[in-house]
Amino acid sequence: MTNRIYMSSPDVSDVEEKYILEALKSGWIAPLGPDVNSFENEMADRIGREHAVALNSGTAALHLALLAHGVGPGDVVLTSTMTFAATANAIKYTGAEPYFVDCLPETGNMDPTLLRETLTALHLAGERVAAIVPVDLLGKCVDYVTIGQLASEFGVPLVADAAESLGAFHEGLPAGSWGDTAIFSFNGNKIMTTSGGGMLLTDNEEIADHVRYLATQARQPVVHYEHTDIGYNYRLSNLLAALGRAQLSRLDEMIARRAGHRAFYIELFSEIEGVEIFGASTHADDNFWLTSVLVDPEIAGFDAKALSMALEAANIESRPLWKPMHLQPVFRSSRATVNGSSQRLFERGLTLPSGSVLSDQQMAVVGTTIKRFVENA
Ligand SMILES: *Cc1c(COP(=O)(O)O)cnc(C)c1O
Numbered sequence: 582m583t584n585r586i587y588m589s590s591p592d593v594s595d596v597e598e599k600y601i602l603e604a605l606k607s608g609w610i611a612p613l614g615p616d617v618n619s620f621e622n623e624m625a626d627r628i629g630r631e632h633a634v635a636l637n638s639g640t641a642a643l644h645l646a647l648l649a650h651g652v653g654p655g656d657v658v659l660t661s662t663m664t665f666a667a668t669a670n671a672i673k674y675t676g677a678e679p680y681f682v683d684c685l686p687e688t689g690n691m692d693p694t695l696l697r698e699t700l701t702a703l704h705l706a707g708e709r710v711a712a713i714v715p716v717d718l719l720g721k722c723v724d725y726v727t728i729g730q731l732a733s734e735f736g737v738p739l740v741a742d743a744a745e746s747l748g749a750f751h752e753g754l755p756a757g758s759w760g761d762t763a764i765f766s767f768n769g770n771k772i773m774t775t776s777g778g779g780m781l782l783t784d785n786e787e788i789a790d791h792v793r794y795l796a797t798q799a800r801q802p803v804v805h806y807e808h809t810d811i812g813y814n815y816r817l818s819n820l821l822a823a824l825g826r827a828q829l830s831r832l833d834e835m836i837a838r839r840a841g842h843r844a845f846y847i848e849l850f851s852e853i854e855g856v857e858i859f860g861a862s863t864h865a866d867d868n869f870w871l872t873s874v875l876v877d878p879e880i881a882g883f884d885a886k887a888l889s890m891a892l893e894a895a896n897i898e899s900r901p902l903w904k905p906m907h908l909q910p911v912f913r914s915s916r917a918t919v920n921g922s923s924q925r926l927f928e929r930g931l932t933l934p935s936g937s938v939l940s941d942q943q944m945a946v947v948g949t950t951i952k953r954f955v956e957n958a
Pocket residue numbers: 637638639640641664665667668716742744745765766767768777778779
C-alpha cells in the first residue's frame with residue numbers, strides 16, 4: 582500500500598487470516614455454510630435480537646427489509662436527508678418514493694419534531710406512509726424512543742438504518758436492537774468489514790424467513806425450484822461470513838482504538854478556535870466510527886475546504902459529511918421537510934482519518950499537519 586493516510590480502511594490481523602483459512606479448508610466454499618449460521622447467531626446474540634440474516638450488502642438488507650414490510654410502488658417512505666445514497670436508493674428499488682426529513686444540528690440525525698410534522702401532514706392528505714427509515718449518522722443512534730413512539734402512533738413500520746452504528750448504544754440498548762427491523766453494513770470502510778456484506782436483524786420470525794427466501798431467488802422448497810415471487814441473489818458467502826466472525830471477535834478492540842482517535846482530536850482542537858468536534862456533546866454512546874469537525878469560517882479564519890486541501894497536500898484523506906439527499910440531482914423531484922440544518926453540516930463539516938488501523942505515528946502526522954495549517958491560516 583502507499584503511505585497515504587486513509588479515513589477508514591479495513592483492519593485485518595492474524596485472526597481474520599485464521600478464520601478465512603479454516604473456512605477455505607472446511608470445503609464450504611459454495612455460497613452458504615456453517616460460518617454463515619454462526620455469524621448470524623453471534624450477531625443476534627450480541628445485539629439481543631431473535632433473528633439475523635447475513636446478506637451481501639447493507640443496501641440489499643435495506644431493500645429486503647422494505648419489501649418484507651410490504652413497501653411497494655406508490656408508497657411514501659420517510660427517511661433522513663443526511664445519509665449515504667444507499668438508503669434512498671433502496672427505497673427507489675421497491676418503487677416507493679423517498680421523502681426526506683432534515684436533522685438535528687447536534688448529531689445530524691433525523692429531527693423527531695420535523696418527522697411528526699411530516700407524518701401529520703401526509704396523514705391529513707390521506708397518503709400512505711409505508712415505512713420510516715431513520716439513519717444512525719456516523720455511529721450515533723437516532724432518538725429511537727421518540728421516533729419509535731411516532732411510528733407506533735401512526736402505525737408505520739420502523740426500519741433502522743444502523744449501517745454506520747454497529748457497537749453504539751441508545752438508552753442502554755445496542756444499535757440494531759431498535760426498530761421493527763434494523764440493518765448493518767460490513768462494507769470496506771465500515772467499523773467492521775466482510776469486504777462487502779450486510780445483515781438484517783429482527784425479532785419477527787416471519788420477516789426473517791421471508792427475507793431469507795427473497796435473498797435466495799425466492800425458491801419454493803421443491804426439487805424443481807418452483808417460483809411464485811421475484812427473488813434476489815443477496816446472501817453472504819460462507820468465506821465472507823468467516824471474515825465477519827473474526828472481525829466481530831475484535832469489534833470492541835477496534836471501537837476502543839477509534840475512541841482513542843476521537844480523544845486525540847478533542848485534545849488537538851480544544852486549542853483551535855472556530856472548530857468543534859461534530860457531536861462531541863453526545864458522544865458517550867457512539868461507536869466512534871468516524872470523527873468529523875465543524876468549521877466556522879468567520880471565527881476560524883479558514884473553511885473546511887481549505888483544511889481538507891491542506892490535508893490532501895500531505896497525502897491525508899478527509900471528506901465532507903454526506904451531501905444531503907434533498908440536494909442531490911438524482912432526488913431533485915423528491916419531497917422533503919427541511920430547515921437548513923443538514924445543508925449547514927454539509928458546508929461546514931469535514932471527516933478526518935478515524936480508522937482503527939491508523940498507528941499512533943500516522944495520527945501524529947495528521948495532528949502536526951493540522952496544527953501547521955492552522956498556525957499559517
Ligand atoms: C454504508 C451505508 C449503507 C450501505 O451499505 P453497503 O453495505 O455499502 O451496501 C447504507 N446506509 C448507510 C447510512 C451507510 O452508511
